[in-house]
Amino acid sequence: AQKVTQAQTEISVVEKEDVTLDCVYETRDTTYYLFWYKQPPSGELVFLIRRNSFDEQNEISGRYSWNFQKSTSSFNFTITASQVVDSAVYFCALSIWSGGGADGLTFGKGTHLIIQP
Amino acid sequence: DTGVSQNPRHKITKRGQNVTFRCDPISEHNRLYWYRQTLGQGPEFLTYFQNEAQLEKSRLLSDRFSAERPKGSFSTLEIQRTEQGDSAMYLCASSLEGVHLRREKLFFGSGTQLSVL
Numbered sequence: 001a002q003k004v005t006q007a008q009t010e011i012s013v014v015e016k017e018d019v020t021l022d023c024v025y026e027t028r029d030t031t032y033y034l035f036w037y038k039q040p041p042s043g044e045l046v047f048l049i050r051r052n053s054f055d056e057q058n059e060i061s062g063r064y065s066w067n068f069q070k071s072t073s074s075f076n077f078t079i080t081a082s083q084v085v086d087s088a089v090y091f092c093a094l095s096i097w098s099g100g101g102a103d104g105l106t107f108g109k110g111t112h113l114i115i116q117p
Numbered sequence: 118d119t120g121v122s123q124n125p126r127h128k129i130t131k132r133g134q135n136v137t138f139r140c141d142p143i144s145e146h147n148r149l150y151w152y153r154q155t156l157g158q159g160p161e162f163l164t165y166f167q168n169e170a171q172l173e174k175s176r177l178l179s180d181r182f183s184a185e186r187p188k189g190s191f192s193t194l195e196i197q198r199t200e201q202g203d204s205a206m207y208l209c210a211s212s213l214e215g216v217h218l219r220r221e222k223l224f225f226g227s228g229t230q231l232s233v234l
Contacts, residue, residue: 004159037225043206045160045225091159104150104173105223107159 002027004094006108013082014116021077021111023092029053034068034075035093035105045091051075079113087115119143121226123209129232130199137195138229142211149192150223151184152208153177160208166192199233206230 003026036048093105152160168189186192
């Protein structure tokens with residue numbers, strides 16, 4: 001079975017600080033996909049990134065960056081120069097490839113990020 | 118592209134009553150997913166459809182739950198004889214293909230919040 005752990009329940013920082021959200025996953029499959037989603041107060045989950053298990057290259061998108069390390073089964077998310085609009089709950093998720101089977105995502109419990117002005 | 122639409126946004130019902138939710142996916146998206154999210158938790162996969170075929174159901178989907186997608190477009194999720202433990206946000210998502218293919222991603226709706234009294 002798959003498992004995603006987001007140990008940080010809530011993080012509060014002052015605007016413009018950098019913040020890293022941790023994600024640790026467990027799976028026995030060698031082919032899998034990792035995701036980050038943002039859930040603002042409106043409730044709609046917003047896709048941020050998808051990474052497959054064969055691509056350990058880190059990615060940067062504006063103020064967002066992701067660090068994927070298979071050796072530690074981690075897929076951490078960093079926001080640089082945080083802004084109030086970044087305040088939301090962030091979810092890390094895992095999906096395995098089962099040769100045409102379900103694409104159901106296994107989500108972590110989420111990290112509530114609060115950016116104070 | 119009007120996004121994934123879910124109705125109603127909120128539903129309050131008494132224990133033992135039946136409830137039905139509707140999801141309208143993004144047009145032409147052939148995959149449709151149902152997730153459930155309780156307070157402080159990440160979404161949990163319930164079931165998904167490829168066009169009108171229901172391809173997988175989670176163990177979370179008890180016999181009181183039934184989902185349909187009769188014409189491969191909108192979907193309904195019905196809960197019979199509701200229990201207080203059914204209180205949750207029910208999220209619908211859609212994608213053109215599976216999330217493993219061609220960099221596809223899930224688009225989520227804002228959910229239906231169910232409260233069982």
